[in-house]
Amino acid sequence: MKALRKFLDKKKPLFQKGGKFAKLQSSFEAFETFLFVPNITSHTGTHIKDAIDLKRTMSIVVMALIPALLFGIYNTGYQHFLSVGELANTDFLDICVYGLIKILPIIVVSYVVGLGIEFAFAQMRGHQVNEGFLVSGMLIPLIMPVEAPLWMVAVSTAFAVVIGKEVFGGTGMNIWNPALVARAFFFFAYPSKMSGESVWIAEKADSFSGATPLAHAANLVDVKGDAAVTLYQQHLSNVWDMFVGFIPGSIGETSTIAILIGAVILIATGIGSWKIIVSVFAGGYVMGMLFNLIGGNAYMELIPAWQHLIMGGFAFGAVFMATDPVSGAQTARGKYIYGFLIGFLAVLIRVLNAGFPEAMMLSILLMNTFAPLIDHYVVQGNIKRRLKRVKVSA
Amino acid sequence: MSEVKKIKKGLDIKLAGKAEKVLEKADRSETYAIKPSNFPGLTPKLKVKVDAEVKAGDSLFFDKYCPEINFASPVSGKVIAVNRGERRKILEVVIQADAEIQYQEFKKADPNVLSREEIKEELLKSGLWAFVRQRPYDVIAKPEDTPKAIFVSAFDTAPLAADIDFLLESEAAAFQAGLDALAKLTDGKLYLNTNPNLNQSKTFSGAKNVEIRQFTGVHPAGNVGVQIHHISPMNKGEVAWVIRPQEVVFIGRLFTKGIYDVSRKIALCGSEVKTPCYFETILGASVRNILKGKLKDDEKIRVISGNVLTGEQISEDGFLNFYDSQITVIPEGDKFEFLGWALPGLQKFSMSKTFFSWLTPNKEYRLDANLHGEHRAFVMTGEYDKVLPMDVLPQQLVKSIMIEDIDQMEQLGIYEVAPEDLALCEFVCTSKINVQDLVRKGIDLMIKEMS
Known part of the structure; x- marks a missing residue:
């Protein structure tokens, strides 16, 4: 490694002010700090620092996403071969290879486009390249349908980085x-x-239904009595498959087990907020319960509250999206409220609005918008306690 | 005895190199210095010139805006240098010590029979006033104030902190005399906050004229600011005074012996010290003789006056800071680490469990001064909350300081915190934000706006 360090030290002046490639300083430093934790020491304040930094944090999140990614790769192959009726004749390895061939390009496009824009912006502003996109770049493929055209993935990623972040x-x-x-x-x-029905399964056979459980569930609204029960029995009663993830859906969102493994990693390392994760599930469950109690249509009556938590992107959103510390609530108390409302609204929208079966995304974006407001009230609470103290002592 | 308050939020950082409770002899230091930078917000005015002869207790400089507050020479001898920095700012007033210390004489009296004004006058005249600090703002107390209470923390929970029981061994009489003097200065109570697990000595449990409160738990349980928050939190307009036990002893010596005697024990600790132990020295001493032959020399080192969280880096022939009872020596760590962020990290300490070192919770670490990353904007949340045992929202407070919003700072509790109370926030920060500097900046801004 000494040789590499020497090489970098030799090239470094070229990329610094006055050097030949001074314009590329940010990019050079991004690679340099990726390879080597820099030699900067603390000069004011605490002399020792916690070993954690943003690179470590982000790489832990990426690690937590790997179970969902691996399952997504397998499930892509599984759903494809199931739809064409070849599942029994295909071995495990072929299923995985098929999934990998389908998914790898999406991941590559997401990272190349996103990091490209990040580097360009850092360069323009003379900033350091930030680690945030390491996670976003992995999250984006996992919430895309497998049949998403690559150019659309590229455009969406570019939009997200520029409008969602850099501005x-x-x-x-x-x-x-x-x-x-x-x-x-x-x-x-x-x-x-x-x-x-056609986007969730790669190269699906036309005769095969590729609807997601959420789409089936949305159909429950329009049917009554025995027909509803039949529909439920036919498409929604195999909860074990739903839990394990052998259902059509976005690439990484189908397997609740894989997502829970990620949740364990996030909570155990202290990176993800258990407060948010738990309260999202609680919020979803409570709304599901309310629907069960009130009733009104087959969707509300037949789907047990807990089943909402394993359908669609609910679990994925709860564990990997709602927990984003930047866009989520920042105060401890705010996190409970924020999480609860995400789960609550997700199930509410999902059941009442057939146009948006995948309500988790909308619910999280909505609560992202309101997170500062929630925090504002929590902060005001703290301020009020302080003012009250003055009055008591006065 | 009152109930014990357990501090749960916080973090004990286990470092290698804790000082053995053994008092070693070191060669006497020849030079001593008082540094105005040890007193935040002070504008010093010199009272002596180079080559002047001074006795221990003679004023070297005073506060331009409060001329009664003197800063005294710790030893007798000759002023050999006044070192100045940019814009002629005074950095150090250096004294070459006599072989035998000559003391300036002050009134010797039982503080119990003196009036409040007489005690104040003695403290101001002798230079001991500089040890009395106030909350809010963590600056030297204003003589004209009458504090709502005075707080003394009898234990220190900072990493490798000196054992205060040991520091005050055989000082019980002076300590009590100091407490008697302090008790006169407030209409409220004089609180002595002890830790039943750390303070075993009679000096504290037998102290009179005080209200004893008990605290246990992790750092910053020993920080007086945290204790005040749990006893009688600071509201706007209130003033409380704080002082450390070692300094109470100095006050006691003034009244029992009539001299400014600031000799003290200090702990020499840290992973780069061969045999960490205690030394007898005098405030402001050059650390050269203390460090001589005591350090491991296999790596570039950093000498800190104070502890690793709040101390100041000094050179190997620098001077002990005014308020410090320990010298910590750690590796500098100014080197690159290949893929350091990706390694399992068994030797790395982190509050999070992202490094496998969490498997060995009782390990003592040899930590260096490397930042372990680069400065970033705030990303993580909730980290600060875990290490600040106060009903204060640290991250929001720090943000309000960043945008210099005075009202918000006041509402969020700037009066309750000192930089040292948020030192752990700075330690755990993933984005490596300089929290203590920011808090001091916020406090300076408040002082400017409120005066």
Whole structure:
């Protein structure tokens, strides 16, 4: 490694002020600090610092996403071969290879486009390249349908990085979760590619139904009595498959088990807020319960509250999206409220508005918007306690 | 005895090199210095010129805006230098010590029979006033104030902190005399905050004229600011005074012996010290003789007057800071680490469990001064809350300081915090934000706006 360090030290002046490539300083430093933790020491304040930094933090989140990614790769192959009726004749490796061939290009496009823009912005502003996109770049592919055209992924990613993040000043300044901005853009700009039956399964056979459980569930609204029960039995009763993830859906969102493994990693390392994760699930469950109690249509009556938590992007959103510290609530008390409302609203929108079966995305974006307001009231509470103290002692 | 308050939020950083409770002899230091920079917000005016002869207790400089507050020479001898920095700012007043210390004589009296004004006058005249600090703002107390209470923390929970029981061994009489003097200065109570697990000595449990409160738990349980918050939090317009036990002893010596005697024990600690232990020295001493032959020399080192969280880096022949009872020596760590952020990190300490070092919770670490990353904007949330045992929202407070919003700072509790109380926030910060500098900046701004 000494040779590499020497090489970098030799080239470094070229990229600093007055050097030949001074314009590329940010890019050079991004690579340099990726390879080597810099030699900067503390000169004011605490002399020792916690070993954690943003690179470590972000790489832990990426690690937590890997179970969902691996399952997504397998499930892509699984759903494809299932739809064409070849599942029994295909071995495990072929399924994985098929999934990998489908998914890898989406990941590459997301990272190349996103990091490209990040580097360009850092360069323009003379800033350091921030680590935030390492996570966004992985989240974006996992919430895309497998049949998403690559150019649409590229446009959505570019929109998310520029409008979702850079216009606000970069990582740490954005008000919405950038990955969800990408998905929302995709959803509204190219709706035909993110809804219906044909986009969730790669190269699906025409005869095979590729609807997601959420789409089936939305159909429950219009049917009554025995027909509803039959529909439920046919498409929604296999909760084990739903929990494990053998259902059509966005690439990384289907397997609740894989997502929970990620949740364990995030909570155990202290990176993800358990307060948010738990309260999102609680909020969803409570809304589901309310629907069960009130009733009104088959969707409300037949789907048990807990089933909402394993359908669609609910779990993925709760664990990986709602927990984004930048766009989420920042105060401890605010996190409970913020999380609860995300879960609550997600199930509410999902059940009442058939047009938006995937309500998790909208619910999180909405609560991202309101997170500063929630924090404002929590902060005011703290201020009021302090003022009250004066009155008591006076 | 009152109940014990347990501080749960916070973090004990286990460092290698804790000082053994053994008092070693070091060669006497020849030079001593008082540094105006040890007193935030002070504008010093010199009273002596180079080559002047001074006795221990003679004023070297005073506060331009409060001329009664003197800063005294710790030893007798000759002023050999007044070192200045940019714009002629005074950095150090250096004294070459006599072989035998000559003391300036002050009134010797039982503080119990003196009036409040007489005690104040003695403290101001002798230079001991500089040890009395106030909250809010963590600056030297104003003589004209009458504080709502005075707080003394009898234990220190900072990393590798000196054991205060040991520092005050055989000082019980002077300590009590100091407490008697302080008790006269307030209409409220004089609180002595002890930790039943750390303070075993009779000096504290037998102290009279005080209200004893008990605290246990992790750092910053020993910070007087945290204790005040749990006893009687600072509201706008209130003033409380704080002083450390070692300094109460100095006050006691003034009244029992009639001299300005600021000799003190200090702990020499840290992973780069061969045998960490205690030394007898005098405030402001050059650390050269203390460090001589005591350090490991296999790596570039950093000498800190004070602890690793709040101390100041000094050179190997620098001087002990005014308020410090320990010298910590750690590796400098100014080197690159290949893929350091990706390694398992068994030797790295982190509050988060992102490094595998959490598997060995009782390990003592040898930490260096490397930042372990680069400065970033705020990204993570909730980290600061875990290490500040106060009903204050640290991240919001720091942000309000960043945007210099005076009203918001006041509302969010700037009067309750000192930089040292948020030192752990700075330690755990993923974005490596200089929290203590910011808090001091906020306090300076408040002082400017409120005066």
